[in-house]
Structure formats: C-alpha cells, structure tokens
Amino acid sequence: MTEQIDKALAREYEAGFVSDVESETFAPGLDEDVIRRISAMKGEPEWMLEWRLSAFREWLEMEEPDWALVDYPKVDFQAISYYSAPKSMKDKPKSLDEVDPELLRTYEKLGIPLIEQQMLAGIAVDAVFDSVSVVTTFREKLEEAGVIFCPISEAIHKHPDLVKKYIGSVVPKKDNYYAALNCAVFTDGSFVYIPKGTRCPMELSTYFRINEQNTGQFERTLIIADEGSHVSYLEGCTAPQRDENQLHAAVVELVAMDNAEIKYSTVQNWYPGDENGKGGIYNFVTKRGICHTSAKISWTQVETGSSVTWKYPSCILKGDNSVGEFYSVALTRGRQQADTGTKMIHLGKNTKSTIITKGISAGRSNNSYRGLVRMNPGAHGARNFTQCDSLLIGDQCGAHTFPYVESRNPSAIIEHEATTSKVSDEQMFLCRQRGLDPEKAVSMIVNGFCKEVFKELPMEFAVEAGKLLEISLEGSVG
Amino acid sequence: MSNTKSLLTIQDLHASVEEKKIIKGLNLDVKAGEVHAIMGPNGAGKSTLGYVLSGRDGYSVESGSATLDGKDLLEMETEERARAGLFLAFQYPVEIPGVSNLEFLKASVDAQREARGEDAITSAEFLKEAKAACKQVNLPVSFLKRGVNEGFSGGEKKRNELMQMLLLKPKLCILDETDSGLDIDALQVVAEGVNSQRSADRSFIVVTHYQRLLDYIKPDFVHVLSDGKIVKSGDASLALELEAQGYAWLQKEPAEDELEG
Numbered sequence: 001m002t003e004q005i006d007k008a009l010a011r012e013y014e015a016g017f018v019s020d021v022e023s024e025t026f027a028p029g030l031d032e033d034v035i036r037r038i039s040a041m042k043g044e045p046e047w048m049l050e051w052r053l054s055a056f057r058e059w060l061e062m063e064e065p066d067w068a069l070v071d072y073p074k075v076d077f078q079a080i081s082y083y084s085a086p087k088s089m090k091d092k093p094k095s096l097d098e099v100d101p102e103l104l105r106t107y108e109k110l111g112i113p114l115i116e117q118q119m120l121a122g123i124a125v126d127a128v129f130d131s132v133s134v135v136t137t138f139r140e141k142l143e144e145a146g147v148i149f150c151p152i153s154e155a156i157h158k159h160p161d162l163v164k165k166y167i168g169s170v171v172p173k174k175d176n177y178y179a180a181l182n183c184a185v186f187t188d189g190s191f192v193y194i195p196k197g198t199r200c201p202m203e204l205s206t207y208f209r210i211n212e213q214n215t216g217q218f219e220r221t222l223i224i225a226d227e228g229s230h231v232s233y234l235e236g237c238t239a240p241q242r243d244e245n246q247l248h249a250a251v252v253e254l255v256a257m258d259n260a261e262i263k264y265s266t267v268q269n270w271y272p273g274d275e276n277g278k279g280g281i282y283n284f285v286t287k288r289g290i291c292h293t294s295a296k297i298s299w300t301q302v303e304t305g306s307s308v309t310w311k312y313p314s315c316i317l318k319g320d321n322s323v324g325e326f327y328s329v330a331l332t333r334g335r336q337q338a339d340t341g342t343k344m345i346h347l348g349k350n351t352k353s354t355i356i357t358k359g360i361s362a363g364r365s366n367n368s369y370r371g372l373v374r375m376n377p378g379a380h381g382a383r384n385f386t387q388c389d390s391l392l393i394g395d396q397c398g399a400h401t402f403p404y405v406e407s408r409n410p411s412a413i414i415e416h417e418a419t420t421s422k423v424s425d426e427q428m429f430l431c432r433q434r435g436l437d438p439e440k441a442v443s444m445i446v447n448g449f450c451k452e453v454f455k456e457l458p459m460e461f462a463v464e465a466g467k468l469l470e471i472s473l474e475g476s477v478g
Numbered sequence: 479m480s481n482t483k484s485l486l487t488i489q490d491l492h493a494s495v496e497e498k499k500i501i502k503g504l505n506l507d508v509k510a511g512e513v514h515a516i517m518g519p520n521g522a523g524k525s526t527l528g529y530v531l532s533g534r535d536g537y538s539v540e541s542g543s544a545t546l547d548g549k550d551l552l553e554m555e556t557e558e559r560a561r562a563g564l565f566l567a568f569q570y571p572v573e574i575p576g577v578s579n580l581e582f583l584k585a586s587v588d589a590q591r592e593a594r595g596e597d598a599i600t601s602a603e604f605l606k607e608a609k610a611a612c613k614q615v616n617l618p619v620s621f622l623k624r625g626v627n628e629g630f631s632g633g634e635k636k637r638n639e640l641m642q643m644l645l646l647k648p649k650l651c652i653l654d655e656t657d658s659g660l661d662i663d664a665l666q667v668v669a670e671g672v673n674s675q676r677s678a679d680r681s682f683i684v685v686t687h688y689q690r691l692l693d694y695i696k697p698d699f700v701h702v703l704s705d706g707k708i709v710k711s712g713d714a715s716l717a718l719e720l721e722a723q724g725y726a727w728l729q730k731e732p733a734e735d736e737l738e739g
Contacts, residue, residue: 426572429534430626432556433566434586434642435593444585448576448625 019102025084025215030077032056035184038083042153042187045160055173055183062177068339069368069400070308075247075282080216082185126151126190126206128219136190138202145201147231148193152220155191162193166224170253170288170316178249178284178310182218186251189219194229194260203458208237216247223253225260225295232263232458237270237305245273245307247282254289256297258319262289265457266301266313267465273307275363277335280307287311293319293348300456302465303330303340312370314343317351317382324353327453331446331469332365332397341371341402346379346412355386358450361397368400375412382412390420391449393442421449443469482509484545485681486531486650491542493530500526502706503542508650511678515692515717516685518703519725524685525569527703528652532566533559546650561593563649567639567656574626579638580608582626583645590646611644614674616667633664640671651675652683657691669694689721702728 026034035056039049064074086100126136126149142149148159155163173183190206208219225231237248248270256262264287273280283306289297299313315324326342344353353373361367373384390399401418423445431441447454447466454462486508493501500523508514518524529537531544533556544551546562554562574582588598599607605622612619615637627635636656643651653672657665672682672695684695692700692714700716701708702725709728710716 424572425535427574429556430568430572430574431582431586433532433534433560434582434646435557435560435589436585437557437589440585440589444577444582445574448574451576 019105023084023086026081028079028081030080030082030185034082038185038187041083041085042156044153044156047160047164048156051168051173052184055180056185058174059177059180059184062174062180064177068310068370069366069402070310070337070339072245072282072308072337075245077181080247082216082218083187084215126204128188128190128206128208141201146195146198147200148191149204150191152189152191152222153187155222159191159193162224163191163222166222166253166255167220168253170255170290171251171286176286179251179286182220182249182251182286185216186218186220189221189250190223191221192223192231192233194225194231196226197228198226199229200231203232203234205234205236208235216249218248219250221250221252222255223262223264224255225257225262227257228259229257230261232265234265234267234458236267245280245282246271248284248306250285250287252285252287252313254287254297256289256291256295256322258293259295260292261296261298263298263458264289264300264313266299266303268301268303268305268309270305271307272305272334272336275334277307280336281305282307283309283311285311287313288316288343289314289324290316290318291322291324291351294321295319296323296325298323298325298327298456299342300327300453301329301340302453302457302469303328303338304469306338307336309336309338309340311340312342314345315353316345316347317353317379318347319351320348321350322348323351325456326353326355326357326371327456328357329360329450329453329465329469330357330367330369331360331362332367333362334365335363336365338366339368339370341369343372344374344384346373346375346382346384348379348382350381351379352382353384355384355388356452357388358453359388359390359399360393360446360449361390361399362393364396366398366400368402370402370404372404372406373414373416374405375407375409375414377408379409380411382409384412384414386414386416388416388418389449390418391446392420392422393446482511482678484508485510485512486544486546486683488531488544489542491530491544492540493526493537493542494540495526495537499540500706501530504703504707506701506708508681508683510649510681511676512698513676513682513684513695515695515697515700516683516703516708517687517689517700517717517720517725520687522703523706524687524703525654528566528654528683528685531559531652532556532564557589558593560646560648561590565643565646565648565651567636567643567651567653569655569658571627571630571635571639573628573630575628577626578623579626580605580622583608583622583642586642587645607645608641611641614644615641615671617641632659633661636660636664636668637671640668644671644675647680649679650681650683652685654685655687656684657686657688665691666694689717692717704728 035052039052136150171179174180192204194200254262270281270283291297297315303309317324324344330338330340332338342355355371357369359367359369369388375382388401392399399420403416405414407414427445428441446469454465457465484507488504488506491501491504516524539552546564549562551559584604608622609619617637627638656668697714700712702710
C-alpha cells in the first residue's frame with residue numbers, strides 16, 4: 001500500500017511555469033542603501049523610510065530562530081534580490097486596459113481572471129506580482145460602500161494616518177527575525193479598511209505570485225475592521241518551479257475593533273520543491289490579529305505548498321467577550337517540512353478561542369503542530385478548545401504535536417484533544433472493492449479527514465481547496 | 479439450472495497470506511442465479527477466499543485460476559474486479575470518518591458506471607435510489623449524511639453493506655459472515671434484502687459459520703470448506719446435517735502449523 005501511496009503523491013506542480021515579463025530587478029544584496037532605494041522606488045514619505053531603517057537596525061542585532069522542527073540550509077540574505085517589478089508597471093497603469101497582457105495571462109493561467117466581467121461575482125482581487133501590486137479589481141464598487149481595498153504602497157500615500165497608526169501595532173517591528181526583516185524591506189501587499197458598521201459587500205482576495213529568480217517576496221497586509229464591521233478576506237499564492245530555494249517572509253496584521261469580525265482564509269500553494277527536496281519556497285510568515293471588545297477573528301488556512309513552512313496565525317483577545325478561531329489543514333509530502341499552528345492570547349474576560357487543526361503527512365515529510373494557549377490573569381471565565389488531528393500516509397513521514405498551555409487564571413477552562421491516525425489498509429481495500437481507484441480513495445479519505453476545516457472556508461474556496469488536495473495527492477497511490 | 483452458464487469458475491486455486499498457505503486446491507463453479515453457501519470451521523479459509531477473489535493486498539495466488547463471466551479475475555486490480563461485478567460484504571466494515579455515506583456511494587456507483595462507459599448518475603436520481611435503498615434495509619435516511627460506518631452499531635454496519643450492494647447491483651455477491659453479531663431481527667432484515675436481490679443473473683456466495691442464516695436465505699448448494707479445500711458439497715440439507723453433527727466428521731487431522739489462519 002505504501003508503494004501505491006508514494007506513487008499517488010508524485011504529482012506535478014501545476015503553477016510551476018515562468019512568465020516572460022521584462023522586469024526591473026535590484027542586484028542581490030541588503031544594506032541601508034537598498035532600503036533607501038526601495039523606499040525611493042515607491043516614492044515613500046520620510047516617516048516610512050525612517051520606520052524601515054529602524055527595523056533594519058533592529059534586525060541586524062537579532063538572531064535567526066532555530067527552535068522550529070525544520071531543517072534547512074541557512075538563508076544567505078546577501079544573495080537575495082529585494083525588489084523586482086515588471087517594467088510595464090513603471091508608469092503605473094490606470095486601468096485594466098493598460099496592464100501588460102502577459103501579466104493578465106499569468107493570472108488567468110492560475111485560474112484567477114482579472115477581467116472583471118469574467119470574475120466570480122462578488123470577489124474583488126488584488127494581484128501582487130513579485131514586489132508590486134499589478135491590479136486591484138472592483139475598486140469603485142467597494143468605494144461606494146466606503147471600503148478601502150488597495151495596494152499598501154498606495155495606502156501609504158493616500159491614507160497615511162491609518163497606515164501610520166496601525167502598521168506595526170499588532171506585530172511590532174522587533175517581534176521576530178523575519179518580521180523585522182519584512183518591516184525593513186517589504187515591497188507591497190494589500191490594505192483594507194472597512195468603515196464602522198459596514199458589511200463588506202464582497203469577498204476580498206489577494207493573489208501573490210513570485211516570478212523572478214533569486215527574488216524574495218516580502219509582502220505586508222494590513223486589515224482594519226472598524227467598529228461593528230464585517231469582512232471576509234482570502235489570499236492565495238503560487239510560484240514557478242525553480243531549483244533554488246526562495247524566501248517568502250510576509251507580515252499580516254489584523255485589527256478588529258469593537259464588535260467587528262474578520263474572516264481571513266489562506267490557500268497556500270507555493271512551489272514545494274521536488275521529490276528530493278530540491279528547490280521550493282521558504283515560507284516564514286508572521287500573521288497576527290487583535291480583537292477588541294466582542295470582536296471576532298477567524299483564521300482558516302489550507303497549506304499544501306512551500307518546502308519549509310514556519311507560520312503561526314495568532315489572535316490577541318484583548319477585549320472582553322472577544323473570539324479567536326484557527327482552522328488549519330496542512331498537507332506535506334515529498335521532503336516538505338511544516339511547523340505551523342497558532343497562538344491564542346487571552347487577555348479579556350470571557351474570551352473564547354477554538355483551534356482545530358488537521359495535519360496530513362505523506363512521503364518523507366515532517367508535519368508539526370505548534371500552538372500556544374495563554375490565559376492571562378485578567379482572563380476570567382475564558383475558554384479554549386483545541387483539537388489536533390494528524391493523519392499519516394505511508395510509513396516514512398512524521399507528525400508531531402507541540403501544545404503549550406499557560407494558565408494564569410483559575411477560572412479559565414482549557415481543553416486539548418489530539419489524535420493520530422493512518423489511512424489504513426482496510427479503508428483503502430473497502431474503497432477499491434467498491435470500484436474506486438486508489439487515488440480517488442486517498443483523496444476521499446483525506447478530504448473526509450479535513451471536512452471540519454473545509455466547511456469554514458468561503459464556498460468557492462472550499463471547492464478550490466478540495467481540488468488542490470486532490471492534485472496534491474495525485475499519484476500518492478498506484 | 480445446469481443449462482445456464484457459469485458466472486464464477488475457480489479451478490485448483492492455491493493461495494497464501496504472508497507465505498502461509500491457506501487455500502489449497504479449491505474448485506468451485508457458480509452459475510448465474512445460484513446461491514452457494516460455504517460453511518466450515520474456524521481457520522478453514524472462508525474469509526480468505528473472499529479476499530483472494532476480490533484481490534486484497536497481501537493475499538497472493540500461487541496457482542490455479544478464477545474467472546468471472548469468462549474474464550480472468552486474478553489478472554485484474556481490486557477496483558477492476560469490483561467494476562466487473564464482484565461485491566464483497568465485509569464481516570467487519572471499516573469506518574471512513576468525515577466521508578458521507580452518500581458521497582462514498584455516489585463515487586462508487588459513478589466509478590462503476592464510468593468503467594461501463596456510462597455517464598455519472600445525476601445527484602437527484604442517485605438520492606432517490608439511495609433513499610429507497612435505505613428504506614429497504616431499514617436504515618433512517620439520515621444515515622446517508624453520516625460518515626461511512628462512523629459510529630454505526632454492528633447491525634447498522636451490516637445493513638449499510640447491504641445498502642451498498644443494492645445500489646451497486648453486482649453480478650456476484652460474497653457475503654462474509656454477514657450474520658455474525660446480528661440479532662434475529664437484524665438477521666431477517668439482511669436476509670430479506672438478499673432475497674429481494676436474487677435473480678436469474680445474480681449469484682451469491684454466502685460464507686457463514688452457522689446454519690441459522692440459511693433458514694432465511696435458502697441456498698442451492700452447500701459446501702464445506704476445511705483446510706483450504708472443499709471437502710463436501712450437497713444441497714440445503716447438508717447444512718442441517720452439519721448443524722446436528724458439527725464439522726469434526728468431515729475434517730482430517732490438521733497438521734500443527736495449520737491450526738491458525
């Protein structure tokens with residue numbers, strides 16, 4: 001059976017093509033001068049440059065973390081280029097008609113048509129290609145509702161007060177090594193502001209694409225949901241198939257004001273490297289949200305790509321009665337390594353958090369859940385429920401669970417459940433005896449295992465996630 | 479019935495599990511529409527026969543042949559045998575958490591239809607059939623939404639197997655000790671389900687330990703399997719004889735290493 005599964009897992013990476021787009025790319029290397037040049041390219045105000053430089057100085061003093069259960073050759077930060085943009089973006093296109101057709105074709109090939117008429121109704125997209133945002137759709141419609149959805153580079157110019165107030169407010173500059181690096185060199189990303197009492201009229205989504213070789217992607221996303229507002233946001237990401245490892249170090253900050261709700265979903269499909277672990281994206285990401293009184297933040301992630309993943313979308317439950325949720329499916333195969341989970345920091349009274357994770361390991365991969373639940377002294381009546389399930393496919397992979405629980409309030413209740421199971425010979429035999437081929441059988445069993453998380457995704461993306469798993473498992477049985 | 483053609487023909491079949499010989503020269507001919515009961519003591523190879531015929535991993539055929547409808551069964555993959563019309567009702571049906579019965583059954587039916595060059599069944603049509611099948615095996619319709627066998631009682635699992643059989647409409651059904659763990663009411667439901675499916679072009683192999691099931695499903699032939707071979711065949715009355723006298727009078731002394739399996 002193991003042999004069948006291995007075969008089924010040897011799939012093609014469908015997003016692995018390279019687009020022929022003329023780019024303007026910085027020579028590799030990192031120093032203050034590079035940061036000044038990035039800032040100048042974006043025409044940034046002085047305060048932004050100063051903020052970047054202070055982060056860079058902090059970063060120089062910091063050490064790369066090594067506590068995660070991942071093993072990879074250390075990154076040579078001087079060998080990476082920190083800025084790459086399609087040349088056609090130099091005179092920023094004012095409408096879709098002016099966007100380089102090759103760029104539009106790239107996104108279309110990835111299944112994300114940017115022509116508004118062809119898009120799924122009700123989803124606005126910001127497309128980020130290497131270091132710049134190329135298109136943001138449905139902006140006028142969103143503006144009617146008072147919603148701001150634009151590249152963060154643009155928000156720095158047009159909404160400096162909001163950016164100044166909130167950037168770095170949830171993930172401080174020196175929070176961790178990769179976050180500090182991101183603060184210094186971030187190039188683009190999305191900015192969202194939902195005004196008071198507004199329900200965002202459509203799903204917002206950002207698609208990140210790394211194209212250029214030897215280029216790092218450092219995007220930064222900031223979402224502010226003002227009092228009583230509601231927004232659902234999705235990000236997707238892909239990269240070409242290359243032999244070298246590429247670094248992706250993003251920061252995402254969410255601010256949910258009183259009674260606001262943010263639903264943040266990720267379908268991560270960066271290039272995972274080949275069967276022997278050659279190439280692939282290092283995905284070192286810091287994502288965190290803060291919930292004010294009675295606010296709610298829900299993270300849902302489906303992680304199938306990247307050669308190394310280091311990612312812990314977290315919630316600071318500051319306001320009383322606030323709610324944090326984390327739903328995760330992480331699939332690793334080949335030589336992929338994932339160390340992922342969440343942090344739920346309970347500060348307010350009667351705060352609630354739910355963590356449901358499904359780790360699927362196949363091939364020779366390693367998949368770890370690492371999660372912290374902390375009840376601070378003020379968290380009277382707070383509750384957490386955690387459920388971590390691991391599914392093993394074959395007998396050469398690893399699944400690990402590292403739960404950290406800190407309770408400083410005796411009235412807080414913390415529950416933790418964990419299971420580990422295998423796709424069993426009996427299950428495979430039952431499916432095949434009923435006429436299903438082994439690939440369909442594995443994908444069905446895995447999809448069933450992930451059902452609790454998939455039902456949290458917006459509908460269109462739940463279908464996409466199911467298909468992605470199916471593709472990821474193709475050839476894992478034979 | 480001697481004029482009808484053979485559906486399943488097994489000739490001098492030898493098979494082993496983990497290098498241990500279990501089936502040792504088995505011959506069986508099942509014609510279309512017949513019901514054959516296979517009885518025998520523990521360790522005779524009754525369940526192994528079902529697994530070998532359906533192509534379970536780890537069960538290897540050493541020699542002999544088995545054909546279904548004239549096609550060489552042993553050359554086919556597990557799922558190809560299923561698509562060719564072979565159905566095995568499990569003694570201990572396994573759970574598949576999170577995969578709804580409906581989803582599982584529709585995928586199975588569609589896989590078999592595809593193999594026959596037919597289009598997938600529409601969801602509406604399938605739901606109608608599945609609801610009818612539920613009713614027939616006395617399972618609430620809500621079971622279609624539940625995970626495959628997830629949290630089902632022993633009896634519910636067996637009825638679920640039967641429901642799968644009703645929907646897949648196989649040519650040859652092998653019931654592997656379907657009566658084990660069933661109370662008398664559940665046994666009757668299962669037997670009625672099987673009887674309703676008896677037809678001129680569908681055959682059954684009923685593997686059982688006890689005569690009890692055969693009170694409800696009347697077999698055309700009864701075979702006694704002992705030490706990997708059929709040692710006696712007869713009509714339904716043989717089952718009664720076995721019930722009265724046990725198996726000892728048919729068994730040769732087993733060798734030490736053949737006691738398990």
